[in-house]
Amino acid sequence: MEVVRTERMVLSRVRPEDLEAVHEIHSDPRTNVHSSAGPTVDMEASLVMLDLWLADWAERGIGYWAARLPERPQVLGIGGLRYAPLEGEDVLHLYYRFRPTAWGHGYATELARAALRVGRGLGTVVALIGDGNEPSRRVAEKAGLHRERPIRYGGVPSDLYVA
Template sequence: MEVVQTARMVLSRVTADDLDAVHEIHSDPRTSVYHPSGPITDIESSRAMLGLWLDDWDERGLGYWAARPHDSQHVLGFGGLRHAVVDDRHVLNLYYRFRPSAWGHGYALELVRAALDVGKGLGTVVAVIRDINEPSRRVAERAGMRRERTIPYGGVPSDLYVA
C-alpha cells in the first residue's frame, strides 16, 4: 500500500524528496528525547536512514510513509511498517515520529491504525517502545496493541507491543 488515505492525512511511500523533512524531524531534540543515541546531527545520517526506507519499498514492497494533511505537501511525520528482526523474530516493525507541531492532534494514532490495517495478514506487527516513552505507549495501547514483555533493544530496556 504505497498510498493510504486516512480521515485527515495522505500516507505515501517516502521518496528522495523527503530528505529535508526526515532531517528536520529526526534532528529535533524534542522528537528524539526517548531515542538512546539522541537526535541525528548530520544530514548524511538522515540520508542513510532515508536510503534504508527507500530500499524497503524497492526490495520488499512495504515501508514507512510520509504523513501529510490532505490539503498540503507539508510533512507532519513519518511512520508505518517495515520488515525487521526483533527479539529473534521476523516481524513487521511499527514506527511513528511526528513534528512537535503535530503532537496532541491524534495524527500518530491515525497513522498507527492505518498501519495496523495494512499489516493484517502480512505478519506479526510489533512496536518496540522505550519503557519511559509514555506518549508512544499511549498511542500503541489506544490502537489496541498490548504489551507482551520487556526486551533489551538498542542497549536499553524496551517494551514489546504486539497487535
C-alpha cells in the same frame, strides 16, 4: 499500500524529496527525548536512514510513509511498518515520529491504526517502546497493541507491544 488515506491524512511512501523533512523531524531534540540514539546530527545520517527506507519499498513492497494533510506539502511525520529482525524472527516494526507542531492531534494514532490495517496478514506487528516513553505507549495502546513483556532492544530497556 504506497498511498493510504486516513480520515485526516494522506500517507504516502517516503520519496527522495522527503529528505529535508526526514532530517528536520529526526534532528529535532524534542522528537528524540526517548531515543537512545539521540537526534540525527547531520544530513548525511538522514540520507542513510532515508535510503534504508527507500530500499524497504523497493525490496519488500512495504515501508514507512510520509504523513501529510490533504493538499498540504509539509510532512507532519514519518511512520508505518518495515520488516526488522527480532529474536530470530522477521517482524513488522511499527514506527511513528511526528513534528512537535503535530503532537496532541491524534495523528500518530491514526497512522498506527492505518499501518495495522495494512499489515494485517503480513506478519507479526510489534512496537518497541523505551522505558518512560508514555506518549508512544499511549499511541500503541489506542491503536490496539498490547504490552507483551519487557525486552532489551538495542541494549535499551523497552517494552514489546504486539498487535
